[in-house]
Amino acid sequence: MKKNIQLFLLLFVTFTSFGQNEKDKVLFTIEDEPTYVSEFSRVYKKNLDIIDEKDQKEIKEYFDLFLEYKLKLKEAEKLKLHEKDAYKKELAGYRKQLSRNYLTDANATEKLVKEAYDRLQKEVKASHILINVSQDASPQDTLTAYQKTMSVRKSIIEGADFGQMAMQHSDDPSAKGNDRIPANKGDLGYFSAFRMVYPFESAAFNTKVGEVSMPIRTQFGYHIIKTEDIRANVGEVIVAHILLLNIKQNESKEDPQQKIKDIYSQIQSGADFGKLAKRYSEDRSSGVNDGKLPKFGRGRLRSKEFEEVAFSLKELGEISKPFQSEFGWHIVKLISKHGMKSYEEEKPNLERRIKNDKRAGVINSSILKKIRNTYTITENENAKSDFYNLADATFFSKSWKLPTDETFLNKTLFQIEDAKVTYKDFATFLLKNRARTMVKKPEAKGFINRYYKEFRDKELMAFYENDLENISEDFAAIYGEYRDGLLLFDLMETEIWERAKTDTIGLEKFFNNHKEDYQWKKRIEGVIASCTQKEAAENVQQLLKEGKSLDEIKQEINKDSKVSVIFSPGVYEEGHRNLPKGFKLEQGVSKIFNDGSTDFTIVKVNEIMPASDKKLSEIKGKVISDYQVYLEKEWVKTLKENYEVKINKRTYRKLKKLVK
Known part of the structure; x- marks a missing residue:
């Protein structure tokens, strides 16, 4: 689903925010509603800016995708998805988040960011x-x-x-x-x-x-x-690790504590850490990269135990003893240490943190000054005195209520352009915040003065925020992108993604019609033996040929608390990452494979399983994803049949020149 929506996220664009140039050419119409070259040009250029050159498409491909995008928006409008409460609520959340970028002062923010960066060092x-x-x-x-x-x-x-x-x-x-x-x-x-x-x-x-x-x-x-x-400040580190999940988290009955000790013993005997991570680590996202994790600093990880061990390592290449976290058993290797990030690297993160911190008050003061210079604001000079008179002996008790005099409540507290804020609005705000201070019972005038300023500033900021579409062309464009993109997401979820997951009959039919796309390669059922020394490997090879059990071989080879062999029984597909390079699927005990390091590998093949069809239950996620693609293609065909689309062929032929 995520893969399918990436293109739509790139194609978010506002088509109604700005007036069209009279000379702008119509590219196509859907039900007589025009789409202009300028609209397509904005999308096309935007994609060129944000997509790697190798992933860019020909202009014809972009046009086809763009037309499909417009058809889908037309369908969403017809289905009235924009009227759903869930859509409105989510869009309002997007708007609130987006508006934060416009409720700030660049100069004040820059000073605070530099100050915070210096202190973080x-x-x-x-x-x-x-x-x-x-x-x-x-x-x-x-x-x-x-x-x-x-x-x-x-x-x-x-x-x-x-x-x-x-x-x-x-x-x-x-x-x-x-x-x-x-x-x-x-x-x-x-x-x-x-x-x-x-x-x-x-x-x-x-x-x-x-x-x-x-x-x-x-x-x-x-x-x-x-x-x-x-x-x-200590900065950040890069480490590699090997993880074995706790027994409750994995399907194996093998004791992860004993196995991690065996792996650690092999490391002490000279085995390559990265190769062991690739073979045994159950954190597959890092295991394929020799166990290497992204760079992190203190407080970034979910596991305090892991973090403490990682930062306790002093020398590059130093390896920890096995230890347990809430996720399982680990061995950690220190790859590198890093000082604090540069100012330019840290700046975006600091800007976000400052907006959610008390420092934001400094920025708000600057924005409020701008708001006062933008709008006409009129304040009632007698308002605070009128509210002082309300603060009787019951003001900080549960018995205090809002006044009932409508004439009083409808008085104007202050006015922003034509929008009036009334005494009732402020009285309600006071009542809400008064409840927080009933126990302490502060001085009434001081309380009213502080909350009058807070309320006034809050209303000014809210007015400015609600008016952003009218005073910021950039905000209007980006907000439109969110609006259309969110609508399209809801449409796709309704028409394609949910259907692909719930239409079990259709899914099974699709799978049966495309079985040739879902095949197992040849597989073996057997055991992979990994040794750190050639002599041990030769002994293991001989004992496997003699038909000794794995437990018998372990007892004979792993002596004096030294682990010289680790066995990994299972079913392996041809080309599996754990099978040694050059291995051929043949019955019996293989030769000893060595890639030039201290890793010696033998494979015992008990059974060779021929190539065969995969079962739907084994690859359901992949089939659902493919089924979604199929359903979408069929759906787009239907949309093209249901809506009248007219392409301006003369303009289309010149499109490549027109968008430059």
């Missing part, structure tokens, strides 16, 4: 003392908390121990500890960018080692921070 060790004060506290309460923070800082500057002062004065419970958790005395350990709230992070990185910061305000209160140490 380091890890800072810091301790802190927290003095709680609400964001909505009265000026007097805020001043009291600040003065207390300054008093604690003064004592530390004059020689008091930071850890002891944290235990005495910090409102962070971890500083004092409890019966279950020992006191950390304010010590937060090492951290890098994005681990703490942004103001706290900045203070920690900007304070010199050994010094104590001035009070820093966050949503939790005031902090003083002592920077203890700054060290370099």
